[in-house]
Amino acid sequence: MTAPESPVFARRIVGVETEYGITAVSNDPGSHLTPDEIARYLFRPIVARYSSSNIFTPNGSRLYLDVGSHPEIATAECDSLTQVLNYDKAGDQMVDDLARNAEQALLADGHDAKVFLFKNNVDSVGNSYGCHENYLVGRQLPLRNLGKQLLPFMVTRQLICGAGMIGRAGGGFPPGFLIAQRSDQVWEGISSATTRSRPIINTRDEPHGDSERFRRMHVIVGDSNLAEPTFALKIGSTLLVLEMIEAGIGLPDFELENPIAHMRDIARDTTGSTELILKDGGTVTALEVQEAICAAATSWLDQRPDEGTPTEELRRVVDLWTRQLDAIRTQDFSQVDREIDWVIKRNLLDRYRDRLGEDWTNPRLAQIDLTYHDIRPGRGLFPLLQAKGLVDRWTTDEDIAAAVLEPPVTTRAHLRGRFITHAERLGAPITTDWVHLKVNEPEPQLVELSDPFAAVDSRVDDLLDYLDAHAGEYGEH
Amino acid sequence: MTGPQTQVSAGGGDDHSDDQAAAAGQAQLNTTGTDDLLDEIDGLLETNAEEFVRSYVQKGGQ
Numbered sequence: 001m002t003a004p005e006s007p008v009f010a011r012r013i014v015g016v017e018t019e020y021g022i023t024a025v026s027n028d029p030g031s032h033l034t035p036d037e038i039a040r041y042l043f044r045p046i047v048a049r050y051s052s053s054n055i056f057t058p059n060g061s062r063l064y065l066d067v068g069s070h071p072e073i074a075t076a077e078c079d080s081l082t083q084v085l086n087y088d089k090a091g092d093q094m095v096d097d098l099a100r101n102a103e104q105a106l107l108a109d110g111h112d113a114k115v116f117l118f119k120n121n122v123d124s125v126g127n128s129y130g131c132h133e134n135y136l137v138g139r140q141l142p143l144r145n146l147g148k149q150l151l152p153f154m155v156t157r158q159l160i161c162g163a164g165m166i167g168r169a170g171g172g173f174p175p176g177f178l179i180a181q182r183s184d185q186v187w188e189g190i191s192s193a194t195t196r197s198r199p200i201i202n203t204r205d206e207p208h209g210d211s212e213r214f215r216r217m218h219v220i221v222g223d224s225n226l227a228e229p230t231f232a233l234k235i236g237s238t239l240l241v242l243e244m245i246e247a248g249i250g251l252p253d254f255e256l257e258n259p260i261a262h263m264r265d266i267a268r269d270t271t272g273s274t275e276l277i278l279k280d281g282g283t284v285t286a287l288e289v290q291e292a293i294c295a296a297a298t299s300w301l302d303q304r305p306d307e308g309t310p311t312e313e314l315r316r317v318v319d320l321w322t323r324q325l326d327a328i329r330t331q332d333f334s335q336v337d338r339e340i341d342w343v344i345k346r347n348l349l350d351r352y353r354d355r356l357g358e359d360w361t362n363p364r365l366a367q368i369d370l371t372y373h374d375i376r377p378g379r380g381l382f383p384l385l386q387a388k389g390l391v392d393r394w395t396t397d398e399d400i401a402a403a404v405l406e407p408p409v410t411t412r413a414h415l416r417g418r419f420i421t422h423a424e425r426l427g428a429p430i431t432t433d434w435v436h437l438k439v440n441e442p443e444p445q446l447v448e449l450s451d452p453f454a455a456v457d458s459r460v461d462d463l464l465d466y467l468d469a470h471a472g473e474y475g476e477h
Numbered sequence: 478m479t480g481p482q483t484q485v486s487a488g489g490g491d492d493h494s495d496d497q498a499a500a501a502g503q504a505q506l507n508t509t510g511t512d513d514l515l516d517e518i519d520g521l522l523e524t525n526a527e528e529f530v531r532s533y534v535q536k537g538g539q
Contacts, residue, residue, distance in 0.1 A: 023535075035536065069536060124532075125534055352515065363526040363527040364522075366530040367522055367526040367529050367530050370530060371522060384517070384518065384521065
């Protein structure tokens with residue numbers, strides 16, 4: 001097996017952006033805090049320290065206040081699956097710690113309130129916020145071709161990694177269970193828009209690296225996942241499909257007449273039998289598309305170069321993928337009901353419906369749906385299920401805790417993390433983005449890191465030496 | 478002044494979770510003991526479900 005001439009292949013840079021929903025419940029009747037107000041409390045210590053609500057953290061990630069007052073974490077550049085899971089989960093801890101601090105600050109100002117951060121994608125009236133996946137792909141692969149091959153997978157991927165939700169009545173649909181949260185929120189296959197007309201794949205061309213070699217494929221359609229195995233299946237399956245496309249493995253041709261037209265129907269059919277209309281005529285079901293791609297991925301495991309995410313780990317991905325599709329085909333979900341978010345949540349809701357009645361519009365069910373995504377240990381329902389051993393893990397608390405403090409050692413994020421940590425220790429003023437590291441004083445020193453795969457760079461060593469040489473001129477923290 | 482390093486290491490909720498996980502074993506959500514689980518969840522939820530849900534309104538994001 002010879003790898004094609006591509007700067008990225010089995011070892012691929014991947015990162016995940018999570019926008020968190022934010023609210024507060026006041027213990028004082030009549031007192032209400034808006035998301036804007038809560039977000040200000042949340043970011044107060046960040047703004048106090050950095051004069052900005054948009055920073056890079058010592059673990060190489062970006063923490064910021066996004067459009068619509070959503071706290072957002074963009075993970076550091078990762079080059080393997082469990083690594084990006086650890087940084088995604090580390091992001092939860094980072095914002096949860098901000099929320100705990102905000103509760104103290106609110107109390108000091110006379111507001112006795114609980115701050116909630118929801119790792120989900122829809123509020124109670126249907127406003128949506130995203131979980132975006134970024135995959136670095138080679139520049140030589142035309143995006144339209146990539147999209148054409150990828151869209152049938154992306155449209156049906158919700159079957160294996162949706163977060164599940166109770167859909168409200170609307171658009172000709174009755175209220176009921178949906179496999180995924182974002183499926184009603186995307187309106188185009190591939191485009192450059194983000195908020196007004198959300199596409200499945202966004203083409204905004206910001207590679208955050210050498211634009212001659214790299215393209216950053218930005219996937220907008222996915223749900224935020226709570227269950228670690230579901231996150232691993234979402235990212236892992238997508239990595240495998242990208243590898244197969246780049247390697248020129250003949251994926252089954254499922255080019256769809258109108259990919260986006262089927263999203264909402266697929267989300268509402270837990271049997272996967274939604275008929276998709278093929279461009280060349282004929283139909284295929286959503287489940288059949290997934291089964292064919294999963295079969296191709298199973299064969300690919302024996303051929304792929306064992307780089308980036310270890311092939312052994314991807315075997316676990318394909319094992320879960322296979323079991324989930326089998327569960328959908330047989331409607332026996334017991335083999336995946338500790339691993340797949342939408343299955344876990346639907347079980348929980350069904351148990352409540354046994355107790356409360358079948359009606360999907362019961363507000364208690366909506367509360368269960370929402371609280372599943374509350375990231376606070378000891379309060380959120382997913383954290384409760386995990387703490388009680390009712391859901392399976394893919395990583396460990398120790399590895400997540402390490403990811404809170406340290407950047408990935410295998411990518412450019414390692415350089416950024418080292419730089420930030422060093423500068424913070426000296427109290428040196430710096431400016432950082434995904435590509436640039438800059439010392440502001442006494443003389444501006446700028447390093448551009450155009451290769452996200454490079455974790456070692458002598459210019460950064462020089463930058464740290466410069467900081468040390470001027471240590472006496474910075475205010476120590 | 479609190480920096481991110483201090484904040485991010487201050488959570489500490491997971492040690493507790495670990496203990497619970499070790500004690501609970503490999504139970505399943507759709508089998509025995511679920512009624513106890515639902516009772517426990519009821520104890521965690523805000524009492525006014527309708528108000529809790531209705532007040533959760535965000536501005537849209539991306």
